[in-house]
Amino acid sequence: MSVLVISEHDNDEVRTATLNTVTAAREIDTDVDLLVAGSGCAGVADECSSIQGVTRIFLVDDPAYEHDLPENLSPLVQSLAERYTHVLAPASTFGKSLLPRVAARLDVQQISDISDIKSADTFVRPIYAGNALATVQSTDSVKLITIRTTAFDAAPTEGGNAAIEKIEAVTCPALAEFLGQELTPSERPELTSAGIVISGGRGMQSGDNFAMLERIADKLGAAVGASRAAVDAGYVPNDYQVGQTGKVVAPNLYIAVGISGAIQHLAGMKDSKVIVAINKDEEAPIFQIADYGWVADLFTAIPELEAALDTDP
Amino acid sequence: MKVLVPVKRVIDANIKVRVKSDQSGVELNNVKMAMNPFCEIAVEEAIRLKEAGAVEEIVLVTAGIRQSQETLRTGLAMGADRGILIETDEALEPLAVAKLLKVVVEREEPGLVLLGKQAIDGDNNQTGQMLAGLLNWSIGSFVSKLEVSNDSISVVREVDGGLEKVRLKSPAIVTVDLRLNEPRYASLPNIMKAKKKPIDVFTPEDLGVGVAPRVTVLKVVEPAARDAGVKVSSAAELVEKLRQEAKVI
Numbered sequence: 001m002s003v004l005v006i007s008e009h010d011n012d013e014v015r016t017a018t019l020n021t022v023t024a025a026r027e028i029d030t031d032v033d034l035l036v037a038g039s040g041c042a043g044v045a046d047e048c049s050s051i052q053g054v055t056r057i058f059l060v061d062d063p064a065y066e067h068d069l070p071e072n073l074s075p076l077v078q079s080l081a082e083r084y085t086h087v088l089a090p091a092s093t094f095g096k097s098l099l100p101r102v103a104a105r106l107d108v109q110q111i112s113d114i115s116d117i118k119s120a121d122t123f124v125r126p127i128y129a130g131n132a133l134a135t136v137q138s139t140d141s142v143k144l145i146t147i148r149t150t151a152f153d154a155a156p157t158e159g160g161n162a163a164i165e166k167i168e169a170v171t172c173p174a175l176a177e178f179l180g181q182e183l184t185p186s187e188r189p190e191l192t193s194a195g196i197v198i199s200g201g202r203g204m205q206s207g208d209n210f211a212m213l214e215r216i217a218d219k220l221g222a223a224v225g226a227s228r229a230a231v232d233a234g235y236v237p238n239d240y241q242v243g244q245t246g247k248v249v250a251p252n253l254y255i256a257v258g259i260s261g262a263i264q265h266l267a268g269m270k271d272s273k274v275i276v277a278i279n280k281d282e283e284a285p286i287f288q289i290a291d292y293g294w295v296a297d298l299f300t301a302i303p304e305l306e307a308a309l310d311t312d313p
Numbered sequence: 314m315k316v317l318v319p320v321k322r323v324i325d326a327n328i329k330v331r332v333k334s335d336q337s338g339v340e341l342n343n344v345k346m347a348m349n350p351f352c353e354i355a356v357e358e359a360i361r362l363k364e365a366g367a368v369e370e371i372v373l374v375t376a377g378i379r380q381s382q383e384t385l386r387t388g389l390a391m392g393a394d395r396g397i398l399i400e401t402d403e404a405l406e407p408l409a410v411a412k413l414l415k416v417v418v419e420r421e422e423p424g425l426v427l428l429g430k431q432a433i434d435g436d437n438n439q440t441g442q443m444l445a446g447l448l449n450w451s452i453g454s455f456v457s458k459l460e461v462s463n464d465s466i467s468v469v470r471e472v473d474g475g476l477e478k479v480r481l482k483s484p485a486i487v488t489v490d491l492r493l494n495e496p497r498y499a500s501l502p503n504i505m506k507a508k509k510k511p512i513d514v515f516t517p518e519d520l521g522v523g524v525a526p527r528v529t530v531l532k533v534v535e536p537a538a539r540d541a542g543v544k545v546s547s548a549a550e551l552v553e554k555l556r557q558e559a560k561v562i
Contacts, residue, residue: 104442
């Protein structure tokens with residue numbers, strides 16, 4: 001057996017999701033190769049060569065791969081996939097966009113968003129917004145799988161010594177053209193890999209009020225998230241959304257502020273180790289899964305919390 | 314231009330699902346079913362394109378048991394023109410659905426296929442991408458904005474880092490995200506009118522597509538429940554518990 005991991009990166013740095021995916025790959029087999037496809041991405045391959053547990057890195061440096069277009073990447077991944085028993089990618093918008101296209105072209109039924117590996121062909125994955133867990137067995141000869149990154153630790157980025165092999169790009173038809181992007185700048189940790197997350201919901205009442213959460217986040221080294229309601233209302237950008245169809249997070253501490261706790265939101269955070277809920281409605285469903293519930297008006301509670309965090313332990 | 318909108322019948326999004334006691338799956342008997350919410354957004358977008366004069370005909374297609382026809386009627390009542398039901402009792406996987414849709418696309422020759430980004434039952438998020446792969450068409454997934462011009466479709470995608478703008482060569486596949494639009498409710502007169510709109514029925518065999526599953530579901534269980542927590546009454550108490558008891562800050 002052998003496993004190919006499709007790395008996710010921005011041509012400068014590898015994303016943590018890749019490291020989680022390497023750990024999942026190592027649970028399947030110790031023979032793990034990594035694909036680094038991009039443009040001007042040789043530095044990423046160098047960075048990845050020290051990831052523990054990676055045998056070989058395929059570096060493909062070509063302008064066609066600069067923007068992760070699935071139309072361009074899928075012929076390349078398809079050409080490599082047939083040498084492997086498993087091809088893995090993170091269940092991020094990158095992996096979700098790319099891998100099913102490859103799977104269809106290989107006539108493989110992909111397994112999405114796995115949270116546990118039982119054997120080389122049997123996996124656990126959440127369905128119905130995490131309200132059920134399915135154990136599924138694949139009969140395909142090559143298994144294409146996306147990984148729920150919060151369910152697997154990040155592989156160590158030191159101690160590895162993978163060989164880098166440059167390979168050629170695979171011709172692809174010009175079907176799509178990247179026009180631009182608006183990425184949300186943030187000095188805080190990435191939402192999906194942060195140790196602490198503080199999220200706001202509709203109860204925040206405005207985007208400006210999220211500054212209160214940002215101050216707490218800066219004290220705790222936390223990432224800031226939001227419920228769908230807060231994103232729909234325009235308080236914060238789409239990439240803040242935690243939930244069934246947004247980001248899935250599982251930090252050590254999740255603080256839900258002014259979030260009622262719709263099942264679609266719970267689906268994205270209920271595997272957090274410790275959950276705190278602050279809401280003025282004591283009937284809010286979020287309290288049913290919170291380890292620590294505080295029934296309070298967030299506009300008085302959050303400043304009090306900020307002050308309390310400044311006290312000595 | 315003709316638009317094809319594949320739709321799926323799923324458990325209503327507001328219903329709490331129950332796992333069957335024999336662990337064979339989720340209870341579907343006597344449970345309220347509805348159109349997958351993301352499919353509703355796709356239908357709505359097709360209707361808005363038609364209202365704006367960019368689209369002449371909206372064809373809905375679904376694959377599943379006979380009752381899936383109700384889901385087609387829902388979309389026809391919203392404003393789609395006609396429906397196609399691919400009737401089967403087999404539990405369809407995304408690859409099988411994509412293969413069925415490929416045949417429908419080849420017959421109908423739409424300029425755009427609009428789908429929901431995922432169905433809220435299996436949460437697979439695969440069908441649109443697979444269909445694009447099988448057809449070797451361009452795709453915009455996770456789309457929150459869409460503009461149609463003569464030979465291309467421009468989309469804004471909601472990606473993990475923010476937003477991304479891509480121009481797709483037509484014909485194209487677009488999978489829609491939550492913030493593309495807010496689907497309308499069907500009016501009573503439109504619900505009545507929808508009963509007379511045509512629905513063609515085929516089987517997978519008619520379309521020459523094998524739909525046998527590739528994945529065996531060994532068991533379906535409920536996730537471990539979280540223990541009930543405690544209430545705190547002040548910031549000082551909360552911080553104390555997080556420091557001393559939970560040891561997370």
